[in-house]
Amino acid sequence: MEAPATLSSEARPAKIEIEGVSKWFTPKRNIVQALDNVSLSVADGEFVCLLGPSGCGKSTLLDIIAGLTKPDQGRVLADGKAIEGPGRERLVMFQESALFPWLDAFGNVMFGLKLRPDLTGKERRRIANEYLELVGLGKFKHAHVHELSGGMKQRVALARALAPDPHVLLMDEPFAALDAMTRDQLYDDIQRIWMESRKTIVFVTHNVREAVCLGDRIVLMTPSPGRISQIFDIPLPRPRDINSPELAAYSSKIAAALKGTANGAAFE
Numbered sequence: 032m033e034a035p036a037t038l039s040s041e042a043r044p045a046k047i048e049i050e051g052v053s054k055w056f057t058p059k060r061n062i063v064q065a066l067d068n069v070s071l072s073v074a075d076g077e078f079v080c081l082l083g084p085s086g087c088g089k090s091t092l093l094d095i096i097a098g099l100t101k102p103d104q105g106r107v108l109a110d111g112k113a114i115e116g117p118g119r120e121r122l123v124m125f126q127e128s129a130l131f132p133w134l135d136a137f138g139n140v141m142f143g144l145k146l147r148p149d150l151t152g153k154e155r156r157r158i159a160n161e162y163l164e165l166v167g168l169g170k171f172k173h174a175h176v177h178e179l180s181g182g183m184k185q186r187v188a189l190a191r192a193l194a195p196d197p198h199v200l201l202m203d204e205p206f207a208a209l210d211a212m213t214r215d216q217l218y219d220d221i222q223r224i225w226m227e228s229r230k231t232i233v234f235v236t237h238n239v240r241e242a243v244c245l246g247d248r249i250v251l252m253t254p255s256p257g258r259i260s261q262i263f264d265i266p267l268p269r270p271r272d273i274n275s276p277e278l279a280a281y282s283s284k285i286a287a288a289l290k291g292t293a294n295g296a297a298f299e
């Protein structure tokens with residue numbers, strides 16, 4: 032099950048190449064090393080989960096891929112070019128949906144489409160409708176944010192992130208604040224959408240089962256400083272059922288590996 036980083040992605044071209052990335056923060060005159068010499072290649076169309084305890088640098092790494100934060104050492108390439116800043120080809124979806132409360136669902140997705148000035152207004156409206164249908168919210172396009180459940184808000188956020196057609200979708204614990212039933216439904220949806228679109232997805236989580244349900248590979252990270260400790264291939268067929276015994280078997284192996292890391296006991 033365990034595989035070196037280079038093996039599983041060698042057949043496909045690399046979409047994202049993280050090369051020797053280190054990052055330090057200096058809060059209140061302390062020095063925190065968030066990432067230490069992290070290297071990882073993510074293949075085109077691959078679904079990679081970054082898994083690890085709080086503080087191991089998952090979000091920092093995602094922000095660096097997004098171009099929101101710069102590494103202090105090393106570099107990240109997207110399609111062979113150094114990432115200089117955020118761009119519409121790499122969009123982030125966060126734990127909190129960050130929707131605009133004064134807009135309805137349709138308006139929020141249309142806002143995301145401002146990143147596509149190449150499209151006409153008519154095309155943007157068609158695409159916004161298409162993505163709201165894709166996430167199962169066609170009937171709620173005129174619902175305002177306060178009328179939507181937590182799961183529906185995350186669906187709108189997903190439609191908003193997908194509609195501009197990014198090459199890479201970066202997801203930072205997008206389902207962590209949702210109840211288990213809503214999450215299970217979203218696991219089905221995100222797998223269906225990924226299988227249809229074959230976007231490259233980098234997904235941050237501290238939930239082992241979630242990572243096994245979604246990832247082609249799971250990148251296990253350890254804190255202080257943030258490093259990659261192991262990479263697991265998950266060759267289970269899709270769509271995967273988070274409650275299946277096969278998935279539970281993988282989860283328990285990975286959870287055991289986590290127990291060997293600092294704070295490993297804190298994992299679900």
Ligand SMILES: Nc1ncnc2c1ncn2[C@@H]1O[C@H](COP(=O)(O)OP(=O)(O)OP(=O)(O)O)[C@@H](O)[C@H]1O
Pocket residue numbers: 056057058063064065083084085086087088089090091092237257
């Ligand atoms: N802007 C910042 N200023 C100071 N320290 C930071 C900043 N961002 C992150 N850190 C520190 O860097 C380390 C890695 O943080 P990061 O948020 O990337 O970890 P994480 O694995 O995503 O954690 P969590 O699962 O809790 O979100 C932590 O020690 C954190 O306190």
